[in-house]
Amino acid sequence: MDRDQTDKDDAAPGRPTLKTLAFMTGLGVTTVSRALKDAPEIGAETRRRVQLVAKQIGYRPNRAGVRLRTGKTNVISLVLNTEREIMSFVSDIIYGVSEVIADTPYHLIVTPYSRSQDPLDPIRYLVETGSADGVIISRTQPNDPRARYMLERGIPFATHGRTDMGLVHPYHDFDNYAFATEAVRHLAGIGRRRLALLAPPVGLTYHSHTLNGFADALGEVGASEVPFNTVSIDHSIEQIRMRTAQVMRRQDRPDGFVSSAAAATLAVVAGIEDAGLKLGRDVDVVSKQSSDLLHLFRRELLVVNENFRLAGSELARSVLGWIGGAAPGSLQSLSLPGEVVAYRG
Numbered sequence: 001m002d003r004d005q006t007d008k009d010d011a012a013p014g015r016p017t018l019k020t021l022a023f024m025t026g027l028g029v030t031t032v033s034r035a036l037k038d039a040p041e042i043g044a045e046t047r048r049r050v051q052l053v054a055k056q057i058g059y060r061p062n063r064a065g066v067r068l069r070t071g072k073t074n075v076i077s078l079v080l081n082t083e084r085e086i087m088s089f090v091s092d093i094i095y096g097v098s099e100v101i102a103d104t105p106y107h108l109i110v111t112p113y114s115r116s117q118d119p120l121d122p123i124r125y126l127v128e129t130g131s132a133d134g135v136i137i138s139r140t141q142p143n144d145p146r147a148r149y150m151l152e153r154g155i156p157f158a159t160h161g162r163t164d165m166g167l168v169h170p171y172h173d174f175d176n177y178a179f180a181t182e183a184v185r186h187l188a189g190i191g192r193r194r195l196a197l198l199a200p201p202v203g204l205t206y207h208s209h210t211l212n213g214f215a216d217a218l219g220e221v222g223a224s225e226v227p228f229n230t231v232s233i234d235h236s237i238e239q240i241r242m243r244t245a246q247v248m249r250r251q252d253r254p255d256g257f258v259s260s261a262a263a264a265t266l267a268v269v270a271g272i273e274d275a276g277l278k279l280g281r282d283v284d285v286v287s288k289q290s291s292d293l294l295h296l297f298r299r300e301l302l303v304v305n306e307n308f309r310l311a312g313s314e315l316a317r318s319v320l321g322w323i324g325g326a327a328p329g330s331l332q333s334l335s336l337p338g339e340v341v342a343y344r345g
Contacts, residue, residue, distance in 0.1 A: 015060075016054075016057045016058060016059040016060075017059075018032050018033055020057065020059070021036075021050060021053060021054055021057075021059060024053050024057070025049060025050055025053055027046070027050065031046070031050075032050050035047045035049075035050035035051065036050060036051060036054060072133050073130065073131060073132055073133050074105045074106050074107060074133065075106065075107050075108075075109055075131065075132040075133060076097065076101060076106050076107070076108050076109070076132060076133065076134045076135070076136065076316065076319055076320075077108075077109050077110075077111045077126050077131065077132035077134070077135050077136070078093070078094065078097060078108060078109070078110050078111065078136045079111045079112075079113065079122050079123065079126075079135060079136065079137045079138075079146075080110060080111070080112055080113075080138060081112070081113055081114070081115065081119070081138075081139060082112045082114075089290060089308050092290055092291070092307075092308035092309045092311075092312065093138075093160070093308045093309070093311055093312035093315075094108070094110065094312065095309050095312060096308065096309040096310060096311060096312020096313040096314075096315075096316065097136065097312040097313070097315065097316040098312075099309075099312075099313055099316075100312075100313050100316035100317055100320070101316055101320070104320065106133070106134075106320070109131075109132065111125075111126065119139070119145075119146060120145050120146055120149060123135065123137070123146045123149055123150065124149070127149070127150065127153055127155055133156065133323055134155070134156040134157060134158075134319035134320070134322065134323050135150060135155060135156070135157040135158075135319070136157065136158050136159075136160065136315045136316070136319060137157065137158075137159050137160065138159075138160040138161065139160075139161070139204055140159040140160060140161030140162065140163060140171070140204065140205050140206075141163070141203060141204060141205060142163060142164035142165070142205045142208070143163065143164065143165050144159065144163045144165070147159060147163050147165065147167070147169055148165065148167070151167055151169060156319055156322035156323045157169065157170070157319065157322075158170040158171055158172065158315045158318035158319045158322070158331065159171045160172060160173070160311055160315060161173050161204070161205050161206055162205050163205065164205060168328050168329045169328050170315075170318035170319065170321070170322055170328050170331035170332055171318070171332050171333075172310075172311050172314035172315050172318065172332075172333045172334075172335070173206070173333075173334050173335070174206075174306050174311070174334075174335045174337070175209075175334055175335065175336050175337060176200075176206045176209040176210040176213065176260070177209045177210070177212055177213035177216075178213065178336055178337050179210070179213065179260075179288060179304055179306075179337040180197070180209075180210045180211075180212075180213030180214040180217065180258060181213040181214075181216065181217040181220075182217075182304065182337055182339070182340060183214075183217075183258040183286035183302075183304065183340065184213075184214060184217035184218060184220075184221060184223065184258065185217055185220070185221060186286060186302065186340040187223070187256035187258070187284055187286060187302075188217075188221035188222075188223050190284060192223070192255045192256030192283075192284055193222075193223050193224065193255065193256075194223070194224055194225075194226050194252070194253070194254045194255050194256065195214075195218065195223050195224070195225060195226065195254055195255075195256040195257070195258065196225070196226040196227070196228035196247065196254040196256070196257050196258070197210070197211070197214045197225070197228060197229075197257075197258045197260075198228060198231070198232070198233060198240070198257060198258070198259045198260060198261075198264055198265075198268060199211055199214075199229070199232055199233070199260055200232060200233055200234075200260050200261075201232040201233065201234040202232070206260075207232075210260055214258060223256075226247065226252065226253065226254040228243070228247060228254070228257075230243060231243045233259070233260050233261040233263075233264040235264075237263070237264075237266065237267040237270075238267070239267075240264055240267035240268060240271065241267040241268075241270045241271040241274065242271065243271065244267065244268050244270070244271025244272060244274075244275075245271040245272075245274040245275045246271075247271075248271060248272055248274075248275035248277055248283070249275045253275075253283075254283065255282065255283050255284070256283060256284050256285070256286075257283065257284070257285040257286070257287075258285075258286050258287075259285060259286070259287040259288070260287075260288055261287075261288060262287055262288065262289040262290065262291075262293065262294055265285060265287035265289075265294060265301065266297060268285060268287075269285065269297070269298055269301070272285075279298055279300040279301070280300030284300075284302060285301055285302065286302040286303070286304065286340055287301060287302070287303055287304070288303070288304050288305075288306050289303045289304070289305060289306070290305070290306050290307070290308045292305075295343040299343045300343075301343070302340050302341065302342050303340070303341050303343075304337045304338060304339075304340055304341070305337075305338055305341070306335070306337070307335065310335060311335070314333045317331070318331040318332075318333075
């Protein structure tokens, strides 16, 4: 008996099984099973017919049976701190991952964790329980214990962002050094000379990338920095708003901001206006955004787009590639920022 027949024994009531497919196609269970696997000994027309019927009736292999036979779960886990990931990051990155795995045997599960947890906890759980064949993580640190843990255990994974551990693994990253550099150059080009940076939180790799790009570009254009390092994009909207208002009421206030996240930019603009100043006249702000929304809030904002759907797609391809036997070092990608976009006329 074909071992795929085990799916009919423990299927939920009403769930299509191989026996259902066999009945509907007039074929044997073994033939149906092999047709679903694209076995070369099954004719192309038979494979096409079986797979079409399977799709129409919503057939899915029983995961417990698949795991029993192959040792695989056919699951990719996306591990997210959902308290920190706001605006469109979560939905866009999920969409990107799902788009890539849609035509594969793999399914996506989202494994959330909170700020009160050790970020390594959900990784330990996934590895120790064998809950996923591959893992995607974000909020990557230069020396990330999650990456080291999975490397040591041979778990295929990809990081959203780079590490700096001297170890090779798949990743997809946005070039935040180039973003900060381009933002400073643009602000200097429109006459802004005193610039402040609302940076990512200390401890994440892209904090240093952003900081270095900002500092290098200041030296290049001859602008000066107005320190704004008591808050980061991880602080609350109200904390960023209050700090911005305080800075903007000073005599030596900045006339330009670089913001690393769209949600934080809303708070920066609110603080500017709390101080009685006008965006686009007294101060300009260049912000990253992942969806075309900031100009609906204030058309005076200057934006650089970061594509989280692309990130999700690239990360999914990387994990699947590693599972499929590709060298981890060949599964790394970096997105370059586009030009600063101004919506005002």
